[in-house]
Amino acid sequence: MSFFLGSNQYGKAGIRLVSVQRDGDRHLVTDFTVATALAGHLDDTHFTGDNSAVLPTDTQKNTVYAFAREFGVGEPEAFALRLAKHFVTTQEAIYHARVNIEQHTWERLAPHGEPAPHSFVRAGTETRRAEVIVTEDDVAVSSGLGDLTLLNTTNSEFHGFPRDKYTTLPETRERMLATSVEAWWDHDSADVDWGKSYAEARDALLTAFASTYSLSLQQTLFSMGSYVLHQCPSVDEIRLSLPNKHHHLVDLTPFGLDNPDQVYVAPTEPYGLIQGTVQRHQMVPTVGPQLW
Known part of the structure; x- marks a missing residue:
């Protein structure tokens, strides 16, 4: 009896990224939770355990942090686009990359009526989200x-x-x-x-x-x-x-x-x-x- 491998992906979830942009005394906090998911020519790792096409999920996590330092963070859609395109263009076996980001909002404290330059409170507002899918032929942003x-x-x-x-x-x-x-x-x-x-x-x-x-x-x-x-x-x-x-x-x-x-x-x-x-x-x- 034969069985067949269906659609599959792998990646890193729950990547917590907090970036502080320091412009003199005034700071800006960006707080993301990032998830990556890659798909491609990955049959061998499922059938034989050959990992020659498997970019480690730890590497995916490290890429998030390195890109935050090298390119900055910015808007979640733009950051997700940069990451997804990187995985598809640098990994020969990968033809589909999905990056999800949730943004958590911090608001400036204003203890004396004036916004504090470097003190924040986690806002009770909504969670902003972004998802980017990059393939060899297309890009989709939500x-x-x-x-x-x-x-x-x-x-x-x-x-x-x-x-x-x-x-x-x-x-x-x-x-x-x-x-x-x-x-x-x-x-x-x-x-x-x-x-x-x-x-x-x-x-x-x-x-x-x-x-x-x-x-x-x-x-x-x-x-x-x-x-x-x-x-x-x-x-x-x-x-x-x-x-x-x-x-x-x-x-x-x-x-x-x-x-x-x-x-x-x-x-x-x-x-x-x-x-x-x-x-x-x-x-x-x-x-x-x-x-x-």
């Missing part, structure tokens, strides 16, 4: 974010849904709407101002969430994705995953109290999960990382 928690205290309804014998949810014309956005969007070019593009996409997500009168979280998802495509010409497709972070009014009548939409309980589980893709052109194949 940007994204996660854990972007948003809340509208009004302008949200949910009604008109089908009911059966298991349905207990009441219809509502007024509810809290909260979610934690996970998103990836694909670019049609590798020649992009990555910092500006990320800021524009993030702002478009926030603007659409705040300005959409929501009759369903699905409607909000499509509005957010559409506005990113409208505001960001380099983006071809955006994939969104929006958990419905429920907020339920607490029944205070046992205590002789009313509750005019003021006191809520926010359970963490279970939760609704709304996911969808918004495309500039119908049936555009997805090249970037998937959310589901």
Whole structure:
């Protein structure tokens, strides 16, 4: 009986990189978690243990640190592009390189109202993400974010849904709407101002969430994705995953109290999960990382 090797890759995950750019007394901190994954002509290492085509994962890790020193870090998309192209162009056996980066944000402390030059606090904002895939013939760049928690205290309804014998949810014309956005969007070019593009996409997500009168979280998802495509010409497709972070009014009548939409309980589980893709052109194949 014969068996066959399917698709495979190998690399280094969880590479923690912190870079400090020292411009006189004013410092800039960049904090990445990097993952590399290489694929190519690697049958021999699987079949016979011949490692002559296997660039060690430790070398991949060292390359991340060396490139940070030699070329600087900059935007995560640009750093990932540099790494992925290096692995494909310098390793004869490798024809596919994927680099994922998560960026962790640090904000300057301002103890006396003035931003401190070299003191920081880890920000509780979202995680910025980037993924680059480089092959011998193509380059694909995706940007994204996660854990972007948003809340509208009004302008949200949910009604008109089908009911059966298991349905207990009441219809509502007024509810809290909260979610934690996970998103990836694909670019049609590798020649992009990555910092500006990320800021524009993030702002478009926030603007659409705040300005959409929501009759369903699905409607909000499509509005957010559409506005990113409208505001960001380099983006071809955006994939969104929006958990419905429920907020339920607490029944205070046992205590002789009313509750005019003021006191809520926010359970963490279970939760609704709304996911969808918004495309500039119908049936555009997805090249970037998937959310589901």
